[in-house]
Amino acid sequence: MIPFSETLAVSGLELRRAKPLVLQVNTGTYCNMLCRHCHHDAGPHRAAETMGEGTAREVISFARRGAFAVADITGGAPELSPVLPLLVEGLSSACPKVVLRSNLTALAGANGRELAAFLASRGVGIVASFPSVSASQTDSQRGDGAYLRSVESLRFLNSLGYGVAGSGLELNLAVNPAGAFV
Numbered sequence: 001m002i003p004f005s006e007t008l009a010v011s012g013l014e015l016r017r018a019k020p021l022v023l024q025v026n027t028g029t030y031c032n033m034l035c036r037h038c039h040h041d042a043g044p045h046r047a048a049e050t051m052g053e054g055t056a057r058e059v060i061s062f063a064r065r066g067a068f069a070v071a072d073i074t075g076g077a078p079e080l081s082p083v084l085p086l087l088v089e090g091l092s093s094a095c096p097k098v099v100l101r102s103n104l105t106a107l108a109g110a111n112g113r114e115l116a117a118f119l120a121s122r123g124v125g126i127v128a129s130f131p132s133v134s135a136s137q138t139d140s141q142r143g144d145g146a147y148l149r150s151v152e153s154l155r156f157l158n159s160l161g162y163g164v165a166g167s168g169l170e171l172n173l174a175v176n177p178a179g180a181f182v
Contacts, residue, residue, distance in 0.1 A: 023068040023095070025059055025087065027051045031076030032106050050075075056083040060090030071095040072127075079106035079115055092122050099125040099170075104150035105142070113156055120160040125170035128154070132175070 008015060028050035051059075063071055071091035078084055078100060091098050100119060107116050119126065130150055131138045138147035154171075161167030 020066065021069040022072055023059075023063055023066060023070070023091075024072045024074060025091070027073065027075035027078040027081040027084065027087070029076045030080050031103070032080060050081050051083050051087075053083055053086065056086050056090070059087065060094060063091055063094040068095050070097045070099060072099045072101070074101040077103055077106040079112065084115070085118065088119065088122055088124055092124070097125065098122070099127055101127045101174075102129065102153075103142075104128050104130060104153040105146055107153040107156070108149040112153065116153075116157060116160060116162075120162065120169055123168060125172070126157065126162060127172045127174055128157075130154075130173045130175065 030048075030050045071094070073084070073087060073091070075081060079102060081087075084100075088098060088100075106112060128150075131141045132147075135147035138150065139145065157169075157171055158164060160169065162169040163171035
């Protein structure tokens with residue numbers, strides 16, 4: 001087997017490491033849903049597997065030293081992490097842009113609305129996973145009622161300014177289709 005470095009040399013190619021621009025922070029595998037397609041194997045049964053305050057403070061310190069352009073917060077459902085407000089505050093002061101990845105259903109209900117308002121007040125962008133515009137497909141992937149809770153959350157996010165031109169509040173929808181295709 002030819003070493004990779006020799007393959008590059010023979011092809012006249014050179015690889016150089018660039019400065020990392022995005023810090024992705026995984027808060028753990030705790031989630032309010034149990035999706036069959038989840039690559040984290042996240043779910044309600046993994047509540048104990050979430051980031052603690054000490055780790056959150058270390059992440060914030062690292063972000064300050066690294067001068068990243070974007071802090072991208074993910075997890076099972078990072079909205080359920082008790083350290084999310086601490087992370088958002090700290091990362092907002094360390095990075096020009098903070099993004100939260102959401103399954104939307106974790107933002108449904110009173111606590112989720114409070115959290116969404118907090119995120120909006122800090123200018124946190126949201127990348128929302130929304131499997132399908134079909135209620136039956138979304139519910140088959142994520143459980144009964146997931147579609148309606150997701151739409152409810154999207155409407156509330158819109159009322160806060162998310163996805164509204166000129167608001168500065170970024171809302172992106174990511175599609176997770178069912179099946180072995182993208």
